[in-house]
Amino acid sequence: MKTLQDPLRIARICAVLLIAIAATLSRAHSRADSNAENAAGQGGSKGDSKPNVMIVLVDDMGLMDTSVPFLIDKDGAAVEHPLNRWYRTPNMERLAKRGVRLSEFYAMSVCSPSRISLMSGQNSARHRTTTWINPDSNNRGPSGPPDWNWKGLDASSVTLARLMQQAGYRTIHVGKGHFGPRDSIGSDPRNLGFDINVGGSSIGQPGSYYGTKSFGAEVPKPTHAVPGLDEYHGQEIFLTEALTREAIKHVQESVRQEKPFFLNFAHYAVHAPFQADARFPTEDPTGKFSKQALAFASLVQGMDDSLGKMLDCFDELGIAENTLVFFLGDNGSDAPLGEPHAVASSAPLRGKKGSHYEGGMRVPFIAAWAQTSKQNPWQKRLPIPQGQIRKGWGAIYDLFPTIAELVQLEIPSGHIVDGSSLKTIFASSEPVLLDREFLMHFPHAPHRSNYFTVFRQGDWKLIYHYLPEKSSPQMQLFDLSKDPYEQTDLAETRPKERDNLLIRMREKLIEQRSLYPVDQDGQAIEPTRGIDFQSVLPFPSTP
Amino acid sequence: MKTLQDPLRIARICAVLLIAIAATLSRAHSRADSNAENAAGQGGSKGDSKPNVMIVLVDDMGLMDTSVPFLIDKDGAAVEHPLNRWYRTPNMERLAKRGVRLSEFYAMSVCSPSRISLMSGQNSARHRTTTWINPDSNNRGPSGPPDWNWKGLDASSVTLARLMQQAGYRTIHVGKGHFGPRDSIGSDPRNLGFDINVGGSSIGQPGSYYGTKSFGAEVPKPTHAVPGLDEYHGQEIFLTEALTREAIKHVQESVRQEKPFFLNFAHYAVHAPFQADARFPTEDPTGKFSKQALAFASLVQGMDDSLGKMLDCFDELGIAENTLVFFLGDNGSDAPLGEPHAVASSAPLRGKKGSHYEGGMRVPFIAAWAQTSKQNPWQKRLPIPQGQIRKGWGAIYDLFPTIAELVQLEIPSGHIVDGSSLKTIFASSEPVLLDREFLMHFPHAPHRSNYFTVFRQGDWKLIYHYLPEKSSPQMQLFDLSKDPYEQTDLAETRPKERDNLLIRMREKLIEQRSLYPVDQDGQAIEPTRGIDFQSVLPFPSTP
The missing domain is CATH 3.40.720.10 (Alkaline Phosphatase, subunit A)
Structure with a gap:
């Protein structure tokens, strides 16, 4: 029994070896699988193996x-x-x-x-x-x-x-x-x-x-x-x-x-x-x-x-x-x-x-x-x-x-x-997904634009500027179907479209669990819900 | 070397034993830890051990x-x-x-x-x-x-x-x-x-x-x-x-x-x-x-x-x-x-x-x-x-x-x-969290009420009925501060409050990644955004 005079040590070594062997076998096995899969095509990555x-x-x-x-x-x-x-x-x-x-x-x-x-x-x-x-x-x-x-x-x-x-x-x-x-x-x-x-x-x-x-x-x-x-x-x-x-x-x-x-x-x-x-x-x-x-x-x-x-x-x-x-x-x-x-x-x-x-x-x-x-x-x-x-x-x-x-x-x-x-x-040769939405959220500064969210729905585009240093935000609204180069801001003249986009923009931000710029007390500055809506109910904080 | 004539088998046994020993030691160790923690109080679960x-x-x-x-x-x-x-x-x-x-x-x-x-x-x-x-x-x-x-x-x-x-x-x-x-x-x-x-x-x-x-x-x-x-x-x-x-x-x-x-x-x-x-x-x-x-x-x-x-x-x-x-x-x-x-x-x-x-x-x-x-x-x-x-x-x-x-x-x-x-x-002896929100979403049937979402914000309560079998939903609105037993439906007479709650209800549903009732084609029936809003923009589907 001399060879087993330190059975725990031997067991430890055996265990380490075994784990290594098992891991190697497992790797070899999966490699073999993957080779078999590749070989099923025209060979290598040339044929109908994975692209x-x-x-x-x-x-x-x-x-x-x-x-x-x-x-x-x-x-x-x-x-x-x-x-x-x-x-x-x-x-x-x-x-x-x-x-x-x-x-x-x-x-x-x-x-x-x-x-x-x-x-x-x-x-x-x-x-x-x-x-x-x-x-x-x-x-x-x-x-x-x-x-x-x-x-x-x-x-x-x-x-x-x-x-x-x-x-x-x-x-x-x-x-x-x-x-x-x-x-x-x-x-x-x-x-x-x-x-x-x-x-x-x-x-x-x-x-x-x-x-x-x-x-x-x-x-x-x-x-x-x-x-x-x-x-x-x-x-x-x-x-x-x-x-x-x-x-x-x-x-x-x-x-x-x-x-x-x-x-x-x-x-x-x-x-x-x-x-x-x-x-x-x-x-x-x-x-x-x-x-x-x-x-x-x-x-x-x-x-x-x-x-x-x-x-x-x-x-x-x-x-x-x-x-x-x-x-x-x-x-x-x-x-x-x-x-x-x-x-x-x-x-x-x-x-x-x-x-x-x-x-x-x-x-x-x-x-x-x-x-x-x-x-x-x-x-x-x-x-x-x-x-x-x-x-x-x-x-x-x-x-x-x-x-x-x-x-x-x-x-x-x-x-x-x-x-x-x-x-x-x-x-599809026809335009598809034109009712799609795109959200681009940049709650940072300084950069070429600071603290903004862009939200596009169809051809309407809203830009929300948080302006954390001021008491109220600013918005820009563009109709890209008529104004693809963003020359005419419609935020004041089309308040319904603006508020519609704003509401949907909030939903998207919430859905993506977005983080907002913060005020001086470190409180998140959530986007408002639009002028009309704000005046009806106090703007709620998420519990 | 007779004892090692089947080293792999021995190793396997050793490994199993070792894992068992390790697990036992680890359990004993954590029990000892937890006992020590308990003993630090007045003993057992009586004193200032965990409540x-x-x-x-x-x-x-x-x-x-x-x-x-x-x-x-x-x-x-x-x-x-x-x-x-x-x-x-x-x-x-x-x-x-x-x-x-x-x-x-x-x-x-x-x-x-x-x-x-x-x-x-x-x-x-x-x-x-x-x-x-x-x-x-x-x-x-x-x-x-x-x-x-x-x-x-x-x-x-x-x-x-x-x-x-x-x-x-x-x-x-x-x-x-x-x-x-x-x-x-x-x-x-x-x-x-x-x-x-x-x-x-x-x-x-x-x-x-x-x-x-x-x-x-x-x-x-x-x-x-x-x-x-x-x-x-x-x-x-x-x-x-x-x-x-x-x-x-x-x-x-x-x-x-x-x-x-x-x-x-x-x-x-x-x-x-x-x-x-x-x-x-x-x-x-x-x-x-x-x-x-x-x-x-x-x-x-x-x-x-x-x-x-x-x-x-x-x-x-x-x-x-x-x-x-x-x-x-x-x-x-x-x-x-x-x-x-x-x-x-x-x-x-x-x-x-x-x-x-x-x-x-x-x-x-x-x-x-x-x-x-x-x-x-x-x-x-x-x-x-x-x-x-x-x-x-x-x-x-x-x-x-x-x-x-x-x-x-x-x-x-x-x-x-x-x-x-x-x-x-x-x-606090003062009312707190009264600006809180509660959402209860039940997109199922048959039960005592079918396919509904309840949304409460402050003392306003909106109930949204999806009515998947009909072409349009129904809503109920209650002011629980004045009408705690829900006798007077204000959905028609207070459209601004209704739509405000509706918009916020959608946000909460979206935030919680809610699933909706489905129509005959299996398409989710999302809640609408209120009558006015619907007429401005087509209601978007989440991409």
Whole structure:
């Protein structure tokens, strides 16, 4: 019995070993299952195994920062505007020819809210990351809600990446993260369901786009160094290109492993700093554009070049027909072309990133199968017409349910999804969902617009300004069907419509458990219910 | 090495043993912790260890089924009405003298919704068990919402019992359960956080109150046998008394174990069948009362006798000053005294159990420390005055946060609590929370009232009837400050108040993610927003 003289210790070792063995067996088993599933198709991610999904999320790219027209006339035909003639995005044109674009697609007005909406399927009012996440200090603002979600996503968050990972996908994050503050769990995409992370961290912009500057790593305090690209440091390579090479490498590896991939390609471009991408020198015969604006245009073109290389890669690997592409911006344009509330950077739309006008939150959106195929079973499940443009609305939180529906993700009960699948809008040539509602809630300051809620219902748009420093709020009302560029405020002349929207806006805010700006005593400033109504009953507080 | 010739098998055995050892050690450890905590006080559950909590939940007992007056005059003084002189509840009088009662306390209009609200702290609109649970078939009704929560609570539900259990309480359920359908997880209170269950199952009423009938177990199909009382079968004992003896036995055992107890004493009385409790023969000199009504009165008195025995038991065990008692009904009165919508069974209140009038959902409520003590630290944390009555509102979902606040329960994040602590109302002699709101949502049929929502704000009360079979809804509006017995419908004459309440009612329904009755196509029938508003904008559907 000598060998058992310390039975407890042996048992302990045995138990640890056993747990390890069991875990290994279980992993091997599930891998075998997933391989079997893949092998059932034409092999790997090429055939009718699960479809690959690539999301291209372009930072600070607004609706007009492209040669692809997204605005339409009253017959639903695309209309080219001057800015469409200024920017050069031939690969977006190529993608648009292969798929469908939405003329009215909303993101949040700033960055982190949009990114978390994409990952969660929730409006920012619900997930409560209602402004961008300053990596180093809580930036709720002087009257912002104390309980807003500065921490962003964490290891227990339900994310699209995690659900895709659980569904057998190889999940790849390339580019900007900005899901949580510095050193938080959420700052590393690998804690949010991504198997691979290249370049993602708490930062919202790169220290530098230049490889020769090691993307910001070679300064005394490299707070905005892009992580994970050490092999490119010191080289003559632009950040957009380095990320593209990494993305292609990981796509190739997925194909080699015969696993479907979910690639979240979140460009740092075209966010400031506006450093020129020298591969795409922009000429301005008019001499009207600033050096910054020229650099911005080159960032756009460099990003577009990356899109082309991704599409080429899918073609070359023979996976294009089994690869679904979503291309979109994360908030309104930040093009350095004029005042934030003017018709300028997103002309003819009014406003830019951060503002409460359409230019603050309308973004380009293209959905396409990288190569159309009538036979592919996944394309049969989500048909996407070629070269079409749709008036039907969409919003960034719709990607989650659209993808979840296609690949049948199991969404945990209790996780509320605000979006809905875009399948119907893609399929129908008639405008659909025009009675839909869009809520954009920004209870913070300082930014280009402060403490506001935007609520759109049909073509009516209400903007509610909380003005915590004053005794009463202000409202703006626009009829986008007649006034798409928000020039004529109807708040005073159409009080019934205004109050109707106000009442419904309150319902939506309540439904999403929104947090409000606070007054000097820290009490939430709920939106009023309209002038008439206020005078009848005292405005109630929720018990 | 002979002993290790089958190392995997040995390892397996070792692992099993180890897990068992670890579990035992962990249990012993936590018991030691909890003993240490108890010993810090005067020992056991007698001193300043955690306070014992008893909830007495009386089935189908309305506000007027007692000799204790709950209605008040305009100065806030209790007023005796004829029914108070008819029923005899000396032990409720005794408890009322020791504590505080609320004149306006709401439960849900039927049974299971109230029970789950008590356990979850949520309004039934949110937990979605919006009608009683038929044990054997889904009773949503012809136009009821398909996704209503017929299944009730389950093993993953956050319940008051489970949180108390986790906080070191010995958790005891005695009496009616009705938390889930037959053979469901939730049908056994032990799956919901109760250590002990006597008498609780899926049934909503006893097969028989008589021990000589084995409480319903001795019929060919004993669908409504009360479980767990076999030792009383065949004896001359009334169900109320048998349950009381069991409750006392478990309280005594808790004291012996020096563990605080949480006792959910949920009487089957005074629910139908109206079988006389022969210990309390009721005399009716007027000859006006039916045999059923006489039996009902004896059920009330038998329940009251049980309350007295529990209070005696606490006194005798010396734990009264450390024992908090909540006494309440689970819905409006079911006294067999007249038509459901008349001023009859709850006179002078209109309506009875199941109806949309006050008599349908107002219940007696008394909170008391079983013995007042100025020294007891828990009584300092939750002071309850003696012999007082309060106009301040309460509702059944307020017990959860009141108890949670007192004993500092850790409520899991993500679990929404609709109630709020009653501490302030207990403490203040002025009416408080009069701007509070109460929502009672019943999207089912057939019952005494069908497909309705009641919404009270301050003293205004709106009743919304969905009428799924007709093209438009109906509304009733009452000003309870002037018309507490709901005789004058103001819906036509006060349209502004009506529409104000309607709009706020919608907000509350939306906030609680309520489910609505459905039309013939299965589409939810949301409440309209009022006549004026409807004509301005098409009523939107939630995306």
